[in-house]
Amino acid sequence: MRSQVLxxxxxxxxxxxxxxxxxxxxxTTVMFSDVAFSAKAVTGIVQTVDDxxxxxxxxxxSPDTFAFGYDGGNLLLVTDEFFRLIVWYSDETxxxxxxxxxxxxxxxxxxSLITDQLEKGLSLVEAERVAFSEAELPDVLDGEDALxxxxxxxxxxxxxxxxxxxxxxAPVLPPGAKASQNNYxxxxxL
Amino acid sequence: MRTTLEEALAARExxxxxxxxxxxxxxxxxxxxARFAENLMVLQECAVLLxxxxxxxxxxxxxxxxxxxTGGFIFETDASGQSPHAWGALVNRRxxxxxxxxxxxxxxxx
Numbered sequence: 348m349r350s351q352v353l354x355x356x357x358x359x360x361x362x363x364x365x366x367x368x369x370x371x372x373x374x375t376t377v378m379f380s381d382v383a384f385s386a387k388a389v390t391g392i393v394q395t396v397d398d399x400x401x402x403x404x405x406x407x408x409s410p411d412t413f414a415f416g417y418d419g420g421n422l423l424l425v426t427d428e429f430f431r432l433i434v435w436y437s438d439e440t441x442x443x444x445x446x447x448x449x450x451x452x453x454x455x456x457x458x459s460l461i462t463d464q465l466e467k468g469l470s471l472v473e474a475e476r477v478a479f480s481e482a483e484l485p486d487v488l489d490g491e492d493a494l495x496x497x498x499x500x501x502x503x504x505x506x507x508x509x510x511x512x513x514x515x516x517a518p519v520l521p522p523g524a525k526a527s528q529n530n531y532x533x534x535x536x537l
Numbered sequence: 538m539r540t541t542l543e544e545a546l547a548a549r550e551x552x553x554x555x556x557x558x559x560x561x562x563x564x565x566x567x568x569x570x571a572r573f574a575e576n577l578m579v580l581q582e583c584a585v586l587l588x589x590x591x592x593x594x595x596x597x598x599x600x601x602x603x604x605x606x607t608g609g610f611i612f613e614t615d616a617s618g619q620s621p622h623a624w625g626a627l628v629n630r631r632x633x634x635x636x637x638x639x640x641x642x643x644x645x646x647x
Binding site for chain 1: 584596598601603604634638
């Protein structure tokens with residue numbers, strides 16, 4: 348996918364529905380960012396996402412889609428191998444449409460990388476290898492394995508308690524805080 | 538005779554759980570409840586970590602899809618706001634997030 352097409356497609360996704368922010372990354376490298384956070388915050392978010400994926404990988408797990416609700420909006424994270432698409436949106440009812448669009452985009456993007464190589468006359472196997480090679484999209488974090496993973500360690504520390512039904516589960520919310528309920532009513536019986 | 542867990546898995550229907558005050562409770566057995574508890578702890582930690590980066594500290598829900606499984610939680614507080622607890626679910630299919638969250642809310646409200 349040519350950079351102009353990539354940008355156009357991401358801009359199109361960025362402007363769909365209630366989407367108000369979008370970041371695309373390859374591992375820890377920010378490829379596209381259009382969100383009202385500082386560059387430092389975007390870097391921190393992308394690094395945190397990479398750490399989360401790393402944590403799950405260490406556990407031999409591979410979740411590919413996450414969504415979280417916050418007081419300031421909703422965050423969708425879609426991953427496909429090295430690539431991550433992070434989408435912020437306000438209308439929680441549109442969560443599945445945003446998810447489908449994000450996943451379709453990533454799928455098309457990966458296919459386009461391979462197509463670009465096929466057009467150069469490479470075999471499919473070779474095209475796939477070159478398309479996703481580090482040389483095509485360099486990762487700024489060389490020697491990543493040597494880097495500390497504080498976030499991963501924090502998740503591990505939290506999650507490695509005894510696995511039984513009475514293992515401690517600390518609330519996310521501090522006492523007295525009230526979560527945003529978005530479009531979901533609070534059951535009066537609770 | 539099939540267990541509640543076996544029935545839920547066969548029907549690909551959500552298994553619901555509740556967690557508060559350091560305990561997770563469910564109706565599909567200790568192993569399944571422990572599995573939910575582990576997922577809940579990791580997922581809420583992921584939510585908090587990302588929230589810290591965005592300076593958004595109040596988390597209302599988290600959901601994930603992995604292979605042919607969907608899971609998630611919602612957070613609620615009681616009227617006094619002093620006793621936050623989580624309702625959650627696991628289901629052995631890729632359930633749309635909206636449906637998953639709504640089913641958890643329905644269960645919490647029921």
